[in-house]
Amino acid sequence: MDMTSKQTPSILLTGGTGFIGSHIAVEVARAGLRPVLYDNLCNSKRSVVERLGSIIGRPVDFVQGDIRDGDLMRRTLREHHVSAVIHLAGLKAVGESVQQPLAYWDNNVVGTLRMLEAMNDCGVRSLVFSSSATVYGEPQRLPITESHPLSATSPYGQTKLAIEHMLRDLSVSDERWHLCLLRYFNPVGAHESGQIGEDPNGIPNNLMPFVLKVAAGQFRELSVWGGDYPTPDGTGVRDYIHVVDLAAGHVAAVQRLDGMRCEAINLGTGRGTSVLELVGAFERVNGVKVPHVMKDRRPGDVTSCFADPSLALQRLGWRTQRTVEDMCRDAWRWQNASAARTSPD
Numbered sequence: 001m002d003m004t005s006k007q008t009p010s011i012l013l014t015g016g017t018g019f020i021g022s023h024i025a026v027e028v029a030r031a032g033l034r035p036v037l038y039d040n041l042c043n044s045k046r047s048v049v050e051r052l053g054s055i056i057g058r059p060v061d062f063v064q065g066d067i068r069d070g071d072l073m074r075r076t077l078r079e080h081h082v083s084a085v086i087h088l089a090g091l092k093a094v095g096e097s098v099q100q101p102l103a104y105w106d107n108n109v110v111g112t113l114r115m116l117e118a119m120n121d122c123g124v125r126s127l128v129f130s131s132s133a134t135v136y137g138e139p140q141r142l143p144i145t146e147s148h149p150l151s152a153t154s155p156y157g158q159t160k161l162a163i164e165h166m167l168r169d170l171s172v173s174d175e176r177w178h179l180c181l182l183r184y185f186n187p188v189g190a191h192e193s194g195q196i197g198e199d200p201n202g203i204p205n206n207l208m209p210f211v212l213k214v215a216a217g218q219f220r221e222l223s224v225w226g227g228d229y230p231t232p233d234g235t236g237v238r239d240y241i242h243v244v245d246l247a248a249g250h251v252a253a254v255q256r257l258d259g260m261r262c263e264a265i266n267l268g269t270g271r272g273t274s275v276l277e278l279v280g281a282f283e284r285v286n287g288v289k290v291p292h293v294m295k296d297r298r299p300g301d302v303t304s305c306f307a308d309p310s311l312a313l314q315r316l317g318w319r320t321q322r323t324v325e326d327m328c329r330d331a332w333r334w335q336n337a338s339a340a341r342t343s344p345d
């Protein structure tokens with residue numbers, strides 16, 4: 001099959017130039033499908049498209065656009081012969097969502113609504129949605145299964161939950177839709193080429209991006225938010241998942257959409273890692289120091305959160321393959337490669 005032809009069915013990736021989208025593009029191409037990236041570049045860079053082309057070995061289609069632009073979405077779906085959409089476009093900073101709730105409802109919820117209308121108009125009714133473990137709110141029991149009660153503790157979480165509800169309603173209304181809601185735990189790491197990775201604007205909120213900046217000497221020290229949690233070492237526990245494993249989970253979902261109506265599935269490793277364990281692993285595998293100080297708990301943080309990933313194995317035939325050490329090594333390689341690219345000499 002000529003994979004460069006616009007006649008070949010393709011997979012549209014909204015938010016395709018972002019951290020997770022770019023890694024999914026690589027896995028989609030590796031699976032013999034054609035990724036088409038759709039992104040308004042509000043939190044990612046156009047240069048990702050070229051770097052993806054060099055990883056994949058052929059040019060990658062990119063449409064600069066907003067998911068709220070129904071006309072452009074319809075044009076893109078038709079011109080690129082899209083057979084399924086992986087929907088990742090959205091705003092995702094918890095703190096910012098408290099300050100700007102309307103921007104979150106507009107981009108995430110209204111954006112998804114406009115996109116679904118366009119898909120319906122074009123007869124494209126297969127969708128994998130980027131949801132989050134944030135929809136479980138404060139964990140009531142661990143590990144977290146998909147039947148855990150849902151709640152939201154921030155406007156960001158509310159928008160993810162609202163979209164999940166919208167998709168369920170849609171599924172009930174029309175059996176031609178095939179929907180999969182993937183609930184991510186904590187994606188970290190980077191592609192092993194060092195060419196793509198997480199590139200947050202401004203001061204990072206999340207742990208791994210901050211660890212990278214401290215290790216690179218851009219910040220003096222890491223603040224560890226809380227050393228008095230009821231965990232073995234007192235620091236918060238999360239289920240960190242390598243972004244390449246996460247990406248492979250999306251391809252598995254796309255390939256099994258035909259057998260689904262509307263299913264929510266966790267993407268995690270099933271293993272909890274504390275902040276200090278992650279920092280220790282990072283220092284060990286990379287041979288660098290990450291100076292850190294204990295601080296008070298960050299408001300809104302939970303003690304522990306990790307997945308029961310057994311449904312993903314059962315329904316998608318997917319499980320993670322990479323360790324926390326791999327995540328630390330690959331993230332550091334990306335940090336160094338991107339620093340070298342942006343250095344003046």
Ligand code: UD1
Nearest residue numbers: 094132134205206207210223224225236237238275300301
């Ligand atoms: C956060 C969001 C979550 C979102 C996810 C995206 C909050 C409350 N939750 O999850 O909704 O889906 O990001 O990846 O913001 N930590 C430090 N020092 C730091 C940064 C983090 O000690 O500078 C600790 C945190 O207290 C936590 C762990 O590292 O124990 C992970 O934090 P983070 O990477 O921000 O992810 P979450 O809080 O799990």
